[in-house]
Amino acid sequence: MHRFIRISKRFGNRVNRSCVHSVILWTKQGSRKMMQDLLSSCQSILLLGEANFSFSSSLRRMLPETVAMVTSCLQSVDGIAKDDPLIEKNIQILKEADVQVLFEVDATKLDQCKSLEGVLFDAVVFNFPHVGGKGNIGRNRDLLKQFFVCCPRILSPDGRILVTLCNGQGGTGADTPQRKWNDSWQVVAMAACGSFILTKTIGFNSEDYLDYACTGYRSQSKQFVTRNAVTHVFERSIATVPHTLGAPQQVKLLTAPDPVSKELVNFICPGDLCWSIDRDLLQTKHHPINEVADHIRQSMEAIHPALRSMESEELPLVLNIKDMPFLSSFKLTDLYQLRTHGTESGMDRDSPSSNYNEGNPQVRSAGQCGYLECGLQQQRLDRILRPSLVACLSQNQTLQAEELDTPVASFGRVFKRCAINSVSYPIMHQCLLLYPPCTGKAPSWDSVCVMVSGLLAEKGEVLNHSTAPSGDENSSLPKESTLMIQIVGLNQCYGSTVPVGHFGTFHTLKGDMHFCVLYLDTFAMLRFHIDDIRLLWSADDRILNHFQMSSYECGNPATSKDGNMSPVQTKAQTFKYSIHAPTFSHDISFWLLDQSFDELLFCSVVRSVTFDLVREVNFLNQYVNRKVSYTYRLIYQSCDRALSKELATQLQLNVRSAINKWLGVEPR
Numbered sequence: 001m002h003r004f005i006r007i008s009k010r011f012g013n014r015v016n017r018s019c020v021h022s023v024i025l026w027t028k029q030g031s032r033k034m035m036q037d038l039l040s041s042c043q044s045i046l047l048l049g050e051a052n053f054s055f056s057s058s059l060r061r062m063l064p065e066t067v068a069m070v071t072s073c074l075q076s077v078d079g080i081a082k083d084d085p086l087i088e089k090n091i092q093i094l095k096e097a098d099v100q101v102l103f104e105v106d107a108t109k110l111d112q113c114k115s116l117e118g119v120l121f122d123a124v125v126f127n128f129p130h131v132g133g134k135g136n137i138g139r140n141r142d143l144l145k146q147f148f149v150c151c152p153r154i155l156s157p158d159g160r161i162l163v164t165l166c167n168g169q170g171g172t173g174a175d176t177p178q179r180k181w182n183d184s185w186q187v188v189a190m191a192a193c194g195s196f197i198l199t200k201t202i203g204f205n206s207e208d209y210l211d212y213a214c215t216g217y218r219s220q221s222k223q224f225v226t227r228n229a230v231t232h233v234f235e236r237s238i239a240t241v242p243h244t245l246g247a248p249q250q251v252k253l254l255t256a257p258d259p260v261s262k263e264l265v266n267f268i269c270p271g272d273l274c275w276s277i278d279r280d281l282l283q284t285k286h287h288p289i290n291e292v293a294d295h296i297r298q299s300m301e302a303i304h305p306a307l308r309s310m311e312s313e314e315l316p317l318v319l320n321i322k323d324m325p326f327l328s329s330f331k332l333t334d335l336y337q338l339r340t341h342g343t344e345s346g347m348d349r350d351s352p353s354s355n356y357n358e359g360n361p362q363v364r365s366a367g368q369c370g371y372l373e374c375g376l377q378q379q380r381l382d383r384i385l386r387p388s389l390v391a392c393l394s395q396n397q398t399l400q401a402e403e404l405d406t407p408v409a410s411f412g413r414v415f416k417r418c419a420i421n422s423v424s425y426p427i428m429h430q431c432l433l434l435y436p437p438c439t440g441k442a443p444s445w446d447s448v449c450v451m452v453s454g455l456l457a458e459k460g461e462v463l464n465h466s467t468a469p470s471g472d473e474n475s476s477l478p479k480e481s482t483l484m485i486q487i488v489g490l491n492q493c494y495g496s497t498v499p500v501g502h503f504g505t506f507h508t509l510k511g512d513m514h515f516c517v518l519y520l521d522t523f524a525m526l527r528f529h530i531d532d533i534r535l536l537w538s539a540d541d542r543i544l545n546h547f548q549m550s551s552y553e554c555g556n557p558a559t560s561k562d563g564n565m566s567p568v569q570t571k572a573q574t575f576k577y578s579i580h581a582p583t584f585s586h587d588i589s590f591w592l593l594d595q596s597f598d599e600l601l602f603c604s605v606v607r608s609v610t611f612d613l614v615r616e617v618n619f620l621n622q623y624v625n626r627k628v629s630y631t632y633r634l635i636y637q638s639c640d641r642a643l644s645k646e647l648a649t650q651l652q653l654n655v656r657s658a659i660n661k662w663l664g665v666e667p668r
Contacts, residue, residue: 031231032208036062038160038233042122046154047071048107048147049126051215053090058209059125060097069094070121072105086213108146111153120156127164128214128224140169140185148194152236160233161196163187164204167228172580174201174230181582187232189582192642196234197578204229237578237642238540241611242275267318267338267383271608273415276427276537282411286548288524288536289429292455293411296431296518299451300409310410310432315392317413321384333598336385336415336426385415389432390517393506408434411520417600420607420617425533429520431501434513448516452500456526498522531574534612538640543577550575581637584648587620588656589631590665597630597665605662606634609654613638613647629668 039045040063047056047069056071063069071094073080080087080103091101102115107126110116126147131139144163151161168175171184188198206212206226214226269277281289301307318338386392389412410432418424433448482502501518521533528550530536535543603617615637623629634655636648656667 031203031205032062034202035208035231038162038202039123040064040067042067044068044070044119044121045123045125046116046121047125047127048105049074049129052084052086052213053094053101054086054211054213055127055209056099057090057093058211060094060099061210068098070100070102070116070119072102074104074106076104084215090211108143108150110147110150116154119154120159121154122156122159123162124151124155124159125162125164128166128226128229129163137183137185141190144185144187144190145193148191148196148234151194151196155236157236160235161191162231162233163191164229164231166225167230170230170232172198172201172230172232174232174580176228186582188580189645191232191234192237192582192644193646195237195240195642197237197640197642198232198580199235199577200233201579202231202233204231235542238640240613240638240641240643240647270336270338270385270604272426272604273336274608275611279537280413281536282413282429282520284544287544288528288530288547289520291547292520292523292527293429293431295455296451296520296523297409297411299454300407300433303447303451304407306406308406308408310408310434315386315389315410315412315432317386317415318383319386319391321382330387330416333600334417335387336417338383338385386412387416388414388517389430390504390506390515393513393515405436407436408432410434417604419600420603420614422532422616423522423525425521425537426604426607427537431518431520433516433518435515436513452518455523498526500526529574531576532615532639534615534639535575535577537612538577540577540640543640546575546577576639578638578640578642581639582643582645583615584636584643584645586634586636586648586652587631588634588652588659589623589629589668590659591668592628592630593664593666597663602632602659602663605658606655609658610634610636610651613641613643613651615639 039059043066045059045063045067047059050056050071050073053071053073056069060069094101102113105113105115107129129140129143129147131143148161155161165185165187168177168179169185170187171179171181172188175184191198204226206214206229214224281287282293284290297309321335321337389410412430412432414428414430415426416428418426482499499519500522501516503514503516506513506515521536524530524536525533528547538544599619606614606617613636615635618633618635620631620633623631634652636643636651659665660667
């Protein structure tokens with residue numbers, strides 16, 4: 001049975017072409033104000049590659065006197081073109097305005113410039129860089145790459161880099177029209193080499209700068225076309241590959257079935273959970289998961305004033321796989337089976353987590369991965385991480401013995417192996433609503449549907465009220481039905497119909513207990529316009545700050561404290577912090593040496609060695625020639641960190657080594 005709620009809401013993981021053009025038009029109309037707002041907050045600015053210093057002169061007039069400016073050019077004092085009368089005039093204007101003018105500053109060797117030694121800038125501006133003459137694309141890419149690599153040495157921790165390129169050169173969706181990737185300068189990929197991410201694009205309008213006269217076409221004193229030029233704003237990326245894992249190799253987790261004694265047992269942490277198992281997003285203030293949970297809690301308390309909150313200790317993270325009737329609906333390889341500390345026979349414990357660094361990311365050791373070589377799927381272990389909150393009900397002694405007279409609500413994490421895509425993650429969050437046992441018919445779920453509608457839109461319409469739960473009438477298994485939401489409008493991420501929860505009936509000694517489970521991650525992604533679930537797990541504090549600034553009114557654009565639009569600008573746009581991130585596709589083929597291969601375990605190993613830098617994994621084909629071979633495509637793209645082509649290639653090599661060692665397959 002499916003319940004449907006119809007929500008009028010636009011949501012999608014990509015902006016259609018008309019939306020892109022409208023956003024760029026709005027940006028260019030306000031480009032002067034955006035540049036002023038962006039640079040006025042800086043204490044110091046460095047300008048590179050100036051030709052006649054007319055842009056520096058214009059910018060000086062736009063910004064407050066409190067902003068210190070240093071401007072520079074590549075030529076020497078004697079090498080500046082003498083036929084341009086503006087040069088000496090602009091230099092004189094700049095010096096009178098206390099602007100320091102430097103000569104012979106190579107943007108690719110900023111660390112070697114003695115005049116800049118020991119100085120940090122809040123913004124570095126590089127307009128229309130080029131190698132001179134009729135240079136090819138490869139040389140200009142190298143220019144950008146070397147520039148970004150040396151920039152961290154002169155940029156303050158919160159500083160920005162502004163690079164303005166002619167229309168089409170950048171190779172991003174901000175260009176109109178956008179060039180093919182291989183026919184562009186690939187500015188975002190070049191910035192990733194210096195560990196920078198693109199966070200904003202601003203249309204460059206030369207008319208905004210009154211004294212500006214562009215020169216330098218093919219290294220001559222000729223003007224070039226600046227129409228539809230784009231200024232790319234870059235910020236520092238957090239570490240792409242963690243130097244140390246966020247969680248220890250052994251973790252202490254509360255186990256069932258004795259919540260009173262609060263038994264804590266050491267377990268080997270599965271490799272794809274090492275950097276996330278110790279994070280509780282439900283307790284992170286202003287996080288979308290926390291906001292959604294608070295909204296549901298407040299709504300249910302308004303409906304049921306006597307609602308009781310179930311403590312987390314009553315639903316342990318670790319369950320005993322024995323006598324668990326709920327687990328019959330899960331495949332064994334879907335579950336995270338745990339080994340207690342001291343039972344790691346056959347494991348290689350040689351490589352410490354400190355071996356990780358961005359320049360040479362290493363393949364995890366077995367101890368860090370939490371996998372036994374070539375055979376986790378054959379082992380049946382008796383402890384598992386809970387795959388759902390409902391799975392805890394049969395081991396909760398309070399619910400089995402006591403007679404509840406009020407509804408109960410509980411929020412918590414659940415763990416299940418899953419595919420790698422934009423909406424799935426091995427750790428998800430659920431809300432469990434329990435209703436007292438009753439001998440009559442099941443309680444009306446209208447209040448839950450109204451609450452769900454209010455969470456995602458101002459109002460919603462229930463399309464289907466039918467109740468036909470599945471399950472044997474005499475079974476202790478939950479009789480479940482799915483709660484669906486139909487979203488009207490663009491929704492390329494989920495589709496037009498989205499499962500947001502399910503209802504069910506659980507049999508106890510006191511009678512049938514009705515429950516409702518809500519999927520908090522889905523609610524958070526829909527409400528905050530998130531198209532990549534990895535954003536919920538980002539360690540970048542700036543992303544959490546943007547969530548905090550986002551409007552909590554559904555469908556309204558978020559505004560920052562200074563009145564500027566935040567990354568959530570319209571209903572049609574999704575939240576992105578690192579925009580126009582480059583994508584790198586790598587195919588991997590391998591021979592199966594036996595019939596025990598499991599795709600979900602394969603995805604877990606990929607996650608373990610790629611640190612959430614793979615956006616999706618797709619099965620391509622099967623080839624049979626006495627042996628069976630599978631081919632998968634791994635699409636590397638980061639939603640919050642700088643990812644270079646070289647790092648993606650290295651991670652792919654790590655995947656090849658890891659699947660051979662942990663899954664027993666033979667890469668081709």
